[in-house]
Amino acid sequence: MTAGPGDTLSTEDTKESAAGAQHGAKGKKQLRGDIEGLRAVAVGTVLLYHVGIPFMPGGFVGVDVFFVISGFLITSLLLREASKSGRISIADFYARRARRLLPAASVVLVFTAVVGWFVLSGQDRANLGTDVIAATFYVINWALAYRSVDYLAEDAAPSSLQHYWSLSVEEQFYVVWPLVIILGLFLARRTRARPKPLLFGLLSLIALASLVYSVLHTESDPATAYFYTTTRVWELAIGALLAFLVLRLTSLPRIAAEALAGIGLVMIVCSAFLLSSGTPWPSGWALLPTVGAALVIAGGCATQATVTARLLSIGPMVWIGGISYAIYLWHWPLIILTKAAWPEVRIRHLVVVGILSIVLAWLTKHLVEDPVRFHPGLSAKASRGLLFGAASMLVTALVGGAVWASVPKLDEAAPVDGATALVASPDADPWEVRQDVGAVTPTSGEVTPDPAVAPEDVPAYYDDECQIQPGDSEVDTTCVYGDPEGERTIALLGDSKMGQWFPAVVAIAEQEGWRVELYLKSACTFTHDSKEADCAEFGRNVSAHFDDEGAPDIALVSQGAPNGKTLREGSTAAVKELQDQGTDVVVLADSPRPGSEPVYTCVEENPEDFSRCAFPAKDEGRDGTGTPLLRDVAEATDAPFVDLNQWICPPGEQCPPVIGTTLVYRQGSHVTASYVRSLTPMLYRSLARLDLTERDSSQITVDDVP
Template identity: 45%
Template sequence: MTLTNSLSTDSTSTLPEGRVAAPAKTGFRPDIEGLRAVAVGLVLLYHAGITVIPGGFVGVDVFFVLSGFLITGLLIREAENTGRISLPNFYSRRAKRLLPAAALVLVVTALITWLTGAVVEFETFGGDIVAAAIYLVNWRLADRSVDYLAEGTSQSPVQHFWSLAVEEQFYIVWPLVLLLVLLVVRYTGAKLRPAMAVGLSFVAVPSLVWSIVATANLPAQAYFVTTTRLWELAIGAFVAVGAALWTKIPRVAAYVLGWGGLAVIVGSALVLHKTVAWPGSLALLPTLGTAAVIIAGSSGGSPGLLSWKPMVWIGGMSYSLYLWHWPLLIGAANLWGKPDALTGTLVVVAAIIPSWLSLKLVENPIRHSPAFARSVARTMTMALVLSLVGGAAGYALTRAVPQVETVSQEEVDGAAALKKGGDGQLQGIEVVESVDAMAPQPVDAPDDVPGAYAHDCQAPFDAVVPNYCEFGDPDGTRTVVLAGDSKALQWVDAIDAIAREKGWRLLVATKSSCGLYDAMPELEGRPYPDCQTYNTALLDELVEMKPTAVIVSQRHSQAIDPATGKLSQATMVDGTVRAWQRLVGAGIKVVALQDNPAPVGVDGDVYECVAEHLDQLSACAFDRAKGTAGSGTPAQLAAVKKVPAVKFVKVADFMCNEQVCPAVIGDVLVYRQGSHVTNTYVMTALPILRERLLGGTLK
């Protein structure tokens, strides 16, 4: 996001209407400052949760165009006046403008996160801060956005730095392209601006095409990466290249163009929603609208609203506002939960205070310092130091995670420590207050998953066609299929070990948030038709395949009743029964692996609770009855009663005693994200699972 103020803001006069006039000598354009105010206002209101502006994220696209326009204008004027472009001077100007405030905000953000954030996210967010300090955080966020296992991660306190990273990467590429253009002009005699337009096309056109393709196929990743955004900055650059043409536009036409462009920007913010795939072709609306406003202003047709003093004042502070508002919102969310619209608005308004202070006390003094103006080397040294300071703050945060001694999976007991009592029931599950060692560490729990995730064996939410991963013995004469949602996949490494021992061919056909049933589940408050379509296809294939057995598990106990549109356990039970009966009727054995109790009543995820309460682990235990009721078990048990041929395999008794479910058993952390079990604990339970799976149906 550009909020850089590259043009002089001195020597302005005031019009009677309260608007600021632009003196010809400085080239100051108050309408540009006003356009910045519109852009940052849209972003802030969107982040504050103002629902009437569901597309306020387009403010970032407005900033991209402004950045391309201002930076290219500076470079073109330098090339025309001197016949060259000084990269050291260019980068030193950028450093003075951007780094002082950014470094300050990164240090404060690390402190806010340490004071208010979840301990288990210190390492992730500290890494984000380091990446933000070197302007690569957009690629880090892009990787995380397509990582299923990262879905439980909160919003990064430096997530807004992604747009700054895009700009800085543009600032590296574009001046180099212009240097090549200057060489071509020098040796061919071509005119500078047309040659620049051609060079710019080689950046803009491929980026726009890729943006459309990537947004359609990889929307989460496409939002953050630089390659899908370069064309937006290029639009602003095109406007700068054609500057001489815009002054010839008739005043009336310029007014129409200016107001029309502003209407498109605001209209985009009012009509678009965060559910649309972005940027893609839709981003042409706010970007071309911004270009229209800039062009109109070049011919004196800028909307007068943009030149009003309050707008110019906000625009001049827009970079600081953008930097400060987001970590303050995240801090407020950490302390009091996700802010409502009123609280969010109060927070972003309060961000004016640190924004104004940092502008007056940090940004402007350094930017206008004679000492830095006289020495590029001194400026670049300052830039390096500030980058190191920001990165050091992030690194310090990653080291602030409390831990007990780290041990390997082989050094802990977990479920293997449990013994059978005289009545055949497992014994030995106790709630302890602390342990000297633990595996995995709480901070590592989200990554303690079966290897199947590395092979993309979990079908994504939008998958409608089954895709099988093969485990066990590929030459096995018996085929076993593991189906269901992620609560089935969490057991795959243990089942794979059993399959290899017994010579089974194990096929995995699990899908995110989609158990194997003939019913419509809910996903994030909405119907999940892709699940039902997937299951229809999977059941057809299983009946045709006729495996020896299908092992299933599921997280949810309710599905949408088609008659009422509401969630109903009876509907889920009936749908589960239909799916199981079809398999049993085809001569396929069905094993229902109990869904483990859900951590009902624990503040946050269990692993987060453990990280916060290493000396009071009882705070992270939960009631077994409530946990069972909040899991998929009730629907499973009800379905088993209607299809007695299905074998039900218990798991709750090696995770809970009769009353409670501890967070740590045998020095093993039991839970990772949500109600998922760590792979370490699953593997310690392998002997128990082997006995129960092979005790009847799957000999």
């Protein structure tokens, strides 16, 4: 796809062309030393930050500097092509991008996939497989954005390919940006408008919209804002807009160029040293390094004789800048895989890893990048470059698929014993925990689910997006299960610690003919008052919904937040209001809380001795973090309090990781859906003893496991 012959830009003089920093054939490059040095600053700050150097808490701003540089150089190239030939060849553009980016990117992806398969845990291998595929097709930023707010991914290690998010943002921008230029040229021809001003205005609007969105989205949902393309477009656009001003900038007086470049470099350095991971990002704060980078480039358009340009153009800086792309690719996987293989690694060891990434980057550039990029056969025709790109992407995608396929898959219908194995006498009523607990808490053998896929063993309602995410407070009335026409309705109220009981509740509802409604919100207690405004608003919205549409017959309430006056009073008020509407409220204890290490990971790493993964039952162990608050709410409202934790952590000093043949924990203190299924008879009997079920407790057996 190309612009038509008449869609021309005015021809610029050679001075502008030189200021734009061209890249020609191998050995015939016209480089701007200050931009190469700026690349070195960008990758250096990122490398030092990721290695863990404490004096540079804002080193992540190097990525933002890269965005500006990339926006400037690529747009300069596109404008130069349009000016010289009167058209933009999309095929040529993407072929050049493929030859430039894919060789090194593919090598690092394959390396990471292979090494990661050996050193990462099962769940992290599964994430690695999907991340390789997502990175291959330049959409990993969206995958990471989803994972950043996935309440089920809190135990997941940082992705070995997390840094590919910025490459994805760039490439997504450059899928669209050439098309926008072509559209602008077409409109200019039709309207007889001047192409450059029209394109400049169009890009300015895009940049402004993205900046406003970035500020607003970072404020409302910072976890996803960091990875979204839409919150980053303005950073690339700053560099792109600068490319339109090159001719004007070449006429800057020396003193002005000196001031711009110097101020810009200071802004970047201050960003790296004064900002931190606690700074809302990208938001308006990102203007500091991005505008700084733009000022450095602007000053260099006028002259390369400024103090800043000469400093950035010294040999070592230019050398690092020349391999900065490969350094960026290599450093993060090496750091993450090293930490996975040797968890006790220290900063001094990671510094060595950082140096190794520089060595590998140099080798990659000379053995992989340049030979492919400047290969006469591949560069002769765009179709060859595109075919090479497609082949590279296919290979890495297949490697990622192989890694993903190597991880065991979850069998949601697998039979489980779990809690039922603890019953001393199945014919008794009530049931008691057997004395010889050790007989049903194995220390080795196969378990369900396989630890490698434990984080996937979640209630089915997650697939239906029936857990409200942070920042959202609207009630979803479509989350209905069981018998939608059932005469009685049971509602689940609280956070994911209430939601984890979903498999058992639905199984009971199917026996009783109940309608099941979900009012669950991540990390939010059912409350009318909370330090988190969206939690309190959601609770009030749920109560208002019950006022308008009718309250449920039964409500189960649970949560995992620690006790606090505001939350306790807000939850008490919410439960009382529900009771006043005629609802039978049952408060369910929070599940036991393991230590900081994920239990499923420990079980996977200790297949011959599960006992290493047991944790103390004292303190928050058997009670769980949220139980004290729940007890207080139950007492204040005279609501029945049901504690089934003896069936999750049986009497003793330690809470076992495996009971029967069932793995207990999937993520944090969340119980696997498989184990919750085994708890169905216990919950069923508890509700029966409260006269809330048709079946009598004696009619409920250990065989009533879905």
